[in-house]
Amino acid sequence: MTGVDDLKGAPAAGPRGEGLDARLVVDRGSFRLDVELAAGPGDVVALLGPNGAGKTTALRALAGLTPLSEGGRLRLDGVPLDRTPPESRPVGVVFQDYLLFPHLSALDNVAFGPRCHGVPKAQARAQAAGWLDRMGLTDHAGARPRRLSGGQAQRVALARALATHPRLLLLDEPLAALDARTRIDVRAQLRRHLADFEAVAVLVTHDPLDAMVLADRLIVIEHGRVVQDGGPSDIARHPRSDYIAQLVGLNLYRGRAEGHTVLLDTGPSITTTENLTGPVFVAFPPGAVTLHRDRPTGSSARNLWECRVSGLETHGDQIRADLSGELSLAADLTTVAAAELGLHTGAPVWATVKATQTHAYPA
Template sequence: MTGGLAAHLVVERVGFRLDVRLRVAAGEVVALLGPNGAGKTTALRALAGLQPLTAGHVTLDGRDLDRPATRSWIPPERRRVGVVFQDHLLFPHLSAVENVAFGPRRQGLDRRAARALARDWLDRVGLADHVARRPRQLSGGQAQRVAVARALAVGPALLLLDEPLAALDARTRLDIRAELQRHLAAHSGAVLLVTHDPLDALVLADRLVVVEAGRVVQEGDATTVTARPRTDYVARLVGLNLHRGHATGHRVRLSDGLVLATADRGDGDSFVAFPPSAVTLRPDRPGEGRCNTWAATVAGVERHGDNLRVRLDGVLPVAADVPPVDAAGLRLATGQPVWAAVEPTAIRVYPVAVT
């Protein structure tokens, strides 16, 4: 891989080890997702040059930025890397145009050319009338636009986005996400988006990499990852119930002994996944011959869009989405016994081993 990012990030700290391989082609947007403490921020800091590697390497456009084995290390200010942080981290004493011009000035542009470039970028992000304002005079959305312009103005070979939308309100996030999508589509360099928000990842990224406990647990395009989650975290992220068992034809025996009938065929160790909307609840035991039913206990109830999301404990812990019109008859109080069912056609079956 001569262009883009090729990295093997190994960082060891007391009680934690990051060991992640990343490849991002020029012009590609990759989202790095994972729960808190998974190592996302450590990975981003290593790529930016703020966290030296213990082992491995960071190679950008064929040039080593960090390779401990050969004692190669390029400081942050000499890397062709732009960073947009969650809280934008603009220089508070500089105006918007001076913030954006800072990077080009460090690259050697004279003051006039750097300010002209900065004004052009502020115009691109819709802030042509805000060039003289300082960060405290900007709204959160405006400040984040300045941060995006500042990062892109240096023409980075690698753009790092660290939860860039997390600090914004819902309406502003929607607008900035759409703008960011447009700018990333036009950017010729590699882009790594660090986020915990699946919507940001699905809208902005070409490919997803999921990390847990410092290691990659799943990667692929959005369709593959969302259709076939491989860990509980990924399943929750994409809104699916996920269990593991042993498949024989159209039957899957789960670890707790329950056997689910499925429309999919399987063979050997397999995952079964199905959406909460496919789980139906009833107060009484169904008649004989009904497949895929089990006794459960209500563990919690919360609003989820137009439905109620019901968490169930018992032989098969799952989440079920119940329309409000059906909820009254079920008496959905914590500890209430119910019967749950899922149709065979709603269950996806796929092997545990990655093929």
């Protein structure tokens, strides 16, 4: 794939710098955002979190659309941007609804950025044509936004953001407006484009799959604070909050370990294969849970709890059973198994999990 600086007629990007160094502090009424964010050139960072966590506020602060409060800082490639107006920052933004100019063609939408930076019209259009070719949109250069599909509009918005060679690329839920089928294709295309981007990219999303596929690093925000920061595989394997556990599909508990036994804060205990001491998390997938209508005898599972079905819903070709009782947990089973057990809301069940299918790690 053609690199950013290999496009014919494109101006050379600035030198690779120090990347992003920020402390995003924003006070807004009773809400306070306080997030440390550092990333090097070439890094793709995803900000994840529930609604109201502060993700969009963080993105707006990076773009200069929301001013930082006292104690905040923002440096990009070693240059302070705190007092730099948004239009003068080397920042490109892809908005959730793309915000393409409806009266301009795809070509002129992409050329708009270079034109604002003083590039002559003919040269700006030539650069825009190169970006559209890179995005596979040459045949749609003359089309206005209303004639473009969602996936095509997303790529035009990305090309427009990249055409000014930003040192920081911000993507606000870039795939949220796409239908499920288009989303798969565009996600793969976006991953390739981000792999070629030589500066810092920050992605805001509520979709864990988008984050896992597109980002090198995930930063999870809850209530305006960072609760976990790490690589996708590490966060998926070691969630540290209920929100993250739900995102990655794990049952998660906190307790105190004494050898292979973890006494949970909620009361019961879990036997694990890890030998630990002190505060720990214990996690296991819903698929590790086996359900029985009667208390099992002779089972090799070391963990056994008496529960009641509090909810049932379809997850693909499986049934997700939410259980309450000695331990609240989720269990996945086939539709056949659910029918054989006669599961329904309120049904009593016994849940078992083998110690080898649990994972304990320090809290």
